[in-house]
Amino acid sequence: MAKHAVLKAKILAEAVPYIQEYHDKIVVVKYGGNAMVNEVLIDNVINDVCLMNLVGIKVVLVHGGGPEISKALNKMHIESKFVNGLRYTDEETIDIVQQVLAGKVNKNLVKRIHTHGNKAVGLSGIDNMLLKAKKVESADLGYVGEVEEVHAEILNDVLDKGYIPVVASVGMDEEGHSYNINADTAAAAIASALGAENFVVVSDIPGLLRDKEDENSLISSVTIDDVLNLTKQGIIAGGMIPKVKCITDALKKGVKKAVIIDGRIPHAIIIEIFSDEGSGTQFIK
Ligand SMILES: Nc1ncnc2c1ncn2[C@@H]1O[C@H](COP(=O)(O)OP(=O)(O)O)[C@@H](O)[C@H]1O
Numbered sequence: 001m002a003k004h005a006v007l008k009a010k011i012l013a014e015a016v017p018y019i020q021e022y023h024d025k026i027v028v029v030k031y032g033g034n035a036m037v038n039e040v041l042i043d044n045v046i047n048d049v050c051l052m053n054l055v056g057i058k059v060v061l062v063h064g065g066g067p068e069i070s071k072a073l074n075k076m077h078i079e080s081k082f083v084n085g086l087r088y089t090d091e092e093t094i095d096i097v098q099q100v101l102a103g104k105v106n107k108n109l110v111k112r113i114h115t116h117g118n119k120a121v122g123l124s125g126i127d128n129m130l131l132k133a134k135k136v137e138s139a140d141l142g143y144v145g146e147v148e149e150v151h152a153e154i155l156n157d158v159l160d161k162g163y164i165p166v167v168a169s170v171g172m173d174e175e176g177h178s179y180n181i182n183a184d185t186a187a188a189a190i191a192s193a194l195g196a197e198n199f200v201v202v203s204d205i206p207g208l209l210r211d212k213e214d215e216n217s218l219i220s221s222v223t224i225d226d227v228l229n230l231t232k233q234g235i236i237a238g239g240m241i242p243k244v245k246c247i248t249d250a251l252k253k254g255v256k257k258a259v260i261i262d263g264r265i266p267h268a269i270i271i272e273i274f275s276d277e278g279s280g281t282q283f284i285k
């Protein structure tokens with residue numbers, strides 16, 4: 001027997017306990033726009049999500065697309081303005097955010113899942129008012145929303161049929177206004193509402209770093225208390241603040257595990273779910 005066949009069988013056999021542990025459980029994957037910059041990266045993530053679906057894990061893919069939004073705004077000569085990691089969103093901008101996230105990015109991910117032979121349903125927070133939103137109160141950011149309620153029934157319906165829900169982070173209020181919701185925030189709210197077994201945040205960094213300029217300074221696990229200290233020390237800064245805050249909120253609200261992993265590592269999601277190795281930064285209650 002060829003050596004590689006034995007190795008393949010061994011790898012599959014080692015995955016069995018993890019497949020059993022996660023069978024029928026919900027995993028929410030947040031896929032950030034920075035880890036979508038090339039076809040190979042996208043295919044790796046889609047492949048991992050499809051594998052989880054095939055072995056009976058209920059996987060929800062919530063995506064961002066910040067760089068795509070900036071590109072579309074650029075073409076229209078609209079400058080992107082960020083305040084504490086959140087995009088200032090006026091009336092013209094929210095239209096573009098909705099087109100890019102709920103249109104281009106969402107449909108491209110759905111198409112890729114289908115071309116891998118799995119079935120996906122593309123949604124945004126507007127569909128069935130999945131993400132009921134209101135204006136963020138902390139600063140005047142225009143149509144940037146925070147999640148007021150999650151109406152998750154539609155996700156359970158889609159999951160029960162064996163399809164992969166793919167969710168764009170746009171929400172709405174009762175008056176019919178659309179809101180631009182940070183995709184980490186949207187994904188964390190969904191993970192909390194569904195009581196996810198694992199909330200996996202896929203980015204383009206190794207994880208939480210002690211020095212953000214040094215990729216070798218990975219902090220491999222943190223508690224909620226550590227996060228408070230690291231924020232006070234300025235180690236958690238910029239775009240990392242809302243990311244880490246919504247992860248700790250999700251853990252407090254019943255999500256069992258959360259992790260930031262590097263989408264540039266081939267099959268980082270499979271490594272996280274089907275082995276003890278893990279990678280990136282694990283968040284512990
Ligand atoms: N301690 C830290 N470790 C890693 N990244 C950090 C840290 N503090 C700030 N950052 C910044 O946060 C960014 C990641 O957040 P963001 O760009 O919002 O990711 P995504 O697009 O995947 O949601 C990194 O590119 C980095 O510049």
Ligand SMILES: CC(=O)N[C@@H](CCC(=O)OP(=O)(O)O)C(=O)O
Binds near residue numbers: 033064065069085183
């Ligand atoms: C309010 C706010 O900032 N919304 C984000 C939504 C997309 C997003 O979060 O995408 P990533 O996950 O790729 O960063 C934005 O407009 O860029």
